[in-house]
Amino acid sequence: MNDNDIIALYHERNERAIVATAAKYGGICHGVAINILHNRQDAEECVNDTWIKAWDSIPPECPRILKAFLCRITRNLSIDRYRQNQRRAAHVDMELILDELAECLPEQENSALTEALNAFFVGMDPLERKLFLGRYWHATPVKTLAKMYDLTPNHVSVRLHRTRERLRAYLTERGFAI
Amino acid sequence: MSRYDRFKALTSINEEYILESMPDHFNTRAAKRRGANPVVRFFGSGWGVACICAVVALTVTAFVIRAGQDPWTPPAGQVEESGESTEAVTQAPEPKEYQGMTADVPYQLSYYSYGNGTCIVNGITANILYKGEYTVEIPETSPDGDTVVGIAIYPTYNIPAYVTEADFEKIKTALLAYYENDDNFYYKRFMSYFQLKGLEFLGDSPDADEEKAKLLNAHPICQVTNIYVFDRTATSIEFARRSLEIKNAFPEYTAKHCYADLLKLKKIADKHGITDPNLEEALADHSDNLGNAVTIKLPKTLRSDHFYDEIPVALSIMGVQSLTFDGTMEEYLLLSNLKEVFAPLTVHCSDGDFIYPIRKPEE
Secondary structure (H helix, E strand, C coil): CCHHHHHHHHHCCCCHHHHHHHHHHHHHHHHHHHHHHCCHHHHHHHHHHHHHHHHHHCCCCCCCCHHHHHHHHHHHHHHHHHHHHHHHHCCHHHHHHHHHHHHHCCCCCCHHHHHHHHHHHHCCCHHHHHHHHHHHCCCCCHHHHHHHCCCCHHHHHHHHHHHHHHHHHHHHHCCCCC | CCHHHHHHHHHHCCHHHHHHCCHHHCCHHHHHHHCCCHHHHCCCCCCCHHHHHCCEEEEEEEEEEECCECCCCCCCCCCCCCCCCCHHHHCCCCCCCCCCCCCCCCCEEEEEEEECCCCEEEEEEEEECCCCEEEEECCCECCCCCEEEEEEEEEEEECCCCCCHHHHHHHHHHHHHHHCCCCCCCCCCCEHHHHHHHHHHHCCCHHHHHHHHHHHHHCHHHHCCEECCCCCCCCHHHHHHHHHHHHHCCHHHHHHHHHHHHHHHHHHHHHCCCCCHHHHHHHHCCCCCCCCEEEEEECCCCCHHHCCCCHHHHHHHCCEEEEEECCCHHHHHHHHCCCEECCCCEEEECCEEEECCEECCCC
């Protein structure tokens, strides 16, 4: 079933929409959640919450790219869950990601920041962009990224470090306080 | 804003980037590059003594099509199961030289022809080695009349012929550390074939044999002069950046040792009463930097499917200031298939100039 058909089911308020969504995007949403939470049960719950959230959001929303729309929901739910669990289940890799992002992102979150980030990503080398977002959007472990792109983990780490430095400088130049 | 909110701040970025970095989108470009013709991977040039003066040179390679064969399509049976192609790098190509192609130009322009039985690929190489204001003109046709259809950029790490073993080890160690012994660095495939080309100016004579023998005895390491680095996954932009980074890693080397090597070479030339213009020029304008006012003139015959859109950016990183395209602006935009590129580079077209960044008009 293609995305338009699935979205049409949501608009018809047909519960098959959730079944179809889970069948098509369950794996990738689970991947997003597990990378952040490192806990299978919590990840499952976040993915299930994603379907509920999607059900509540469509309509009125009509996502242009359903896959990205669902992953965004999963990512936000997962980080909220991670935050709740943090005291009992902090994960070293996730803590590292959060710390590294604190180095290069400002405190204020608004549309100007999103715009600046998008502009920054436009000018980036595609591989660096994939590495950066693979790491900080999808919370993919460095070793996994290295394997995916035929690089060494150290090489990936160095490139991520450089990208963070550039992003920090880029945002600072544009008046964001980091 | 907490650390968690910072993490969330990335959530709203463009959906295309989210998709691009998803696991099922991973590595598509790398896979495409791994499948490219091995000749694309295997390419460097060691023309003459001029090459010896640069530790890192920018090689702009123009591919030409002969008899309808596409040089970017891997020949049958040459790509291994793993997707890696190694046959080409183990064989030295037989370059086909054309006299007079480099006359009166401050760069090296040469043609080569490489065949493996199933495919013949011709290429034009422009090695840009010197500082100065000049234009590198890529012709539309090869001397055989084949059409030039695409260009690519490869850095070559040319280690001077007379480097001592200790210096060579120093460079090799740094290169290995940079590439961390990964599979992307064919450091084992030193090309002794090209090494002796540094003595080409001596010609085929007993003198040449004698000098070669002396060098080989005195400097065993000079059997491995040029290191050609082929990265199966890197983009042209990465090539350009890496070249600069590696070059910056050897400031002392390029300033002192390289010049000393040129002097040694000149001593040999003087001994045999040979005046080599390339060598003289290299000594007069010895530099390890690319010219900062170099223009590359692109032929109109380029095809968009052979012209990576990152090439202008990579050229800009390497210090090229402008491109000249023998066609209209619209034709160039169609050729380069650019959406958005940020690079301080001027493009001169037949109907006007423009400067990056540009935005391609909506189709």
